[in-house]
Amino acid sequence: MTARPSTLGDLRSSGWVSRPVKQEVREHAIERVANGEPLFAGVAGYEDTVMPQLENALLAGHDVIFLGERGQAKTRMIRSLTGLLDEWMPIVAGSEINDDPYAPVSKQARDLVEEMGDATPIAWVHRDQRFGEKLATPDTSIADLIGEVDPIKVAEGRYLSDELTLHYGLVPRTNRGIFAINELPDLAERIQVGMLNVLEERDVQVRGYKIRLPLDVMLLASANPEDYTNRGRIITPLKDRFGSQIRTHYPLEVDTEVEIMRQEATPLDVSTAAGDVRVDVPEYLADVVATFSHMARSSNQVNQRSGVSVRLSVSNYEALAANALRRGLRNGERSIVARVDDLDALAASSMGKIEIETLEEGREGAIMDNLVKGSVLTVFKDVVPPELTRAVVDAFEEGVVAHTGESVSSADLAQLVDEVPALRDPVNSLAGGDESPAAVGAAVEFVLEGLHLSKRLNKDAAGAQATYRGRT
Numbered sequence: 001m002t003a004r005p006s007t008l009g010d011l012r013s014s015g016w017v018s019r020p021v022k023q024e025v026r027e028h029a030i031e032r033v034a035n036g037e038p039l040f041a042g043v044a045g046y047e048d049t050v051m052p053q054l055e056n057a058l059l060a061g062h063d064v065i066f067l068g069e070r071g072q073a074k075t076r077m078i079r080s081l082t083g084l085l086d087e088w089m090p091i092v093a094g095s096e097i098n099d100d101p102y103a104p105v106s107k108q109a110r111d112l113v114e115e116m117g118d119a120t121p122i123a124w125v126h127r128d129q130r131f132g133e134k135l136a137t138p139d140t141s142i143a144d145l146i147g148e149v150d151p152i153k154v155a156e157g158r159y160l161s162d163e164l165t166l167h168y169g170l171v172p173r174t175n176r177g178i179f180a181i182n183e184l185p186d187l188a189e190r191i192q193v194g195m196l197n198v199l200e201e202r203d204v205q206v207r208g209y210k211i212r213l214p215l216d217v218m219l220l221a222s223a224n225p226e227d228y229t230n231r232g233r234i235i236t237p238l239k240d241r242f243g244s245q246i247r248t249h250y251p252l253e254v255d256t257e258v259e260i261m262r263q264e265a266t267p268l269d270v271s272t273a274a275g276d277v278r279v280d281v282p283e284y285l286a287d288v289v290a291t292f293s294h295m296a297r298s299s300n301q302v303n304q305r306s307g308v309s310v311r312l313s314v315s316n317y318e319a320l321a322a323n324a325l326r327r328g329l330r331n332g333e334r335s336i337v338a339r340v341d342d343l344d345a346l347a348a349s350s351m352g353k354i355e356i357e358t359l360e361e362g363r364e365g366a367i368m369d370n371l372v373k374g375s376v377l378t379v380f381k382d383v384v385p386p387e388l389t390r391a392v393v394d395a396f397e398e399g400v401v402a403h404t405g406e407s408v409s410s411a412d413l414a415q416l417v418d419e420v421p422a423l424r425d426p427v428n429s430l431a432g433g434d435e436s437p438a439a440v441g442a443a444v445e446f447v448l449e450g451l452h453l454s455k456r457l458n459k460d461a462a463g464a465q466a467t468y469r470g471r472t
Helices: 008-014 021-034 050-060 074-084 107-119 151-155 189-193 225-231 236-241 254-264 283-298 310-330 340-350 364-383 390-397 410-419 421-431 437-453
Strands: 064-067 088-092 122-126 131-135 147-149 166-168 177-182 217-223 244-247 270-272 275-280 335-337 402-405 458-462 465-469
Touching: 008 107, 008 122, 021 050, 021 074, 021 177, 021 217, 050 074, 050 244, 064 074, 074 131, 074 177, 074 217, 088 107, 189 236, 254 283, 254 310, 275 310, 283 310, 283 340, 283 364, 283 437, 310 335, 310 340, 335 437, 340 364, 340 402, 340 437, 364 437, 390 421, 390 437, 402 437, 410 421, 410 437, 421 437, 437 458, 437 465
Parallel strands: 064 217, 064 244, 131 177, 177 217, 275 335
Antiparallel strands: 088 122, 147 166, 270 275, 402 465, 458 465
């Protein structure tokens, strides 16, 4: 920062050029599109759907509203757009509304530039500080967004007609930056009217003052389709002023959901007095968690209007890993791999995030259990070829019995491969060359549960324990 111009005269000499915030965003977007780079990192599954629309909107210089159900990365995309701003921006030092040194709009900055000329001090603002955000609530006021008279400044002796008595709201304080309103339909209609000038005339007017603040703001908003029509609505003139409306969606592919889960989930590797403990979730169980969400999104027993957020997948993935960690610690294991047993933990992490539609009391648990079983069966059919399991079924028909459960160690489960050699091929296809007892034991249990759900093995379950045997 010491090498940057510190006065208005130095800034002019440096050749710095002022440009509107939308032009600034457009130029950086053009550079990334031309180089084949994504607009920002950390958002998966939108490459062929949402991102082209967003690129169009930014290149056109539009204000944007994102329309989609909860948990579709709307807020993340909005916040990530600050990466398309210049890293540093000069303002008149002390300005509350990021006044452009070449064209100040607040009285304080105008007076300072008029008084000091080229000696006017300059401050530099990082792009992360050029973002403002407000969650729309019914009690949000014009004072919050635009501004109001500051009674303290009036008490100091200034006249009400003095512009310096103004306390600027969030929108003016985000001048020359990006401002976002989340859940826009929840904003009272009379307050939405106050945003019309911001979007069209690019200014704000505070009641009782003959002033006009020509602001330079890029406005973004998010809305839930259900709120869009029922709980609240966006007034027609305000909708008309947004240049682009972009519809978001949940991940279309299970692989995309898995990628998001692994990206967002909290790692559970820990250190104990006995040494480091590592927790792994095998790919096939991560697929089960993601498939659970996809099945819930298509189930007629789940309220689809409220949506099934990707946060459900992330929470379930974390709960699965946490249960595996607890089980492994109790069994004295240090290298832990999640197993089918651990899927029981999904009930607690799911019930608060999806709305079950049933006319019968107490059916929620059964519906959740059926979704989990359906997910396991779907993944099992996808990842384990039938020809690899015929010999396993034959062995159980000849009298083999297998015991599983939380109290059964990974080593005991892995030993089943030696006792039933037919298990080796399907287990190897799942473990991917990992011959550790934890990985082999998890694969064994998945094969047994998949065969049971395929109606090829019987299963007797009692609490956290289960016994698998042949059907004859």
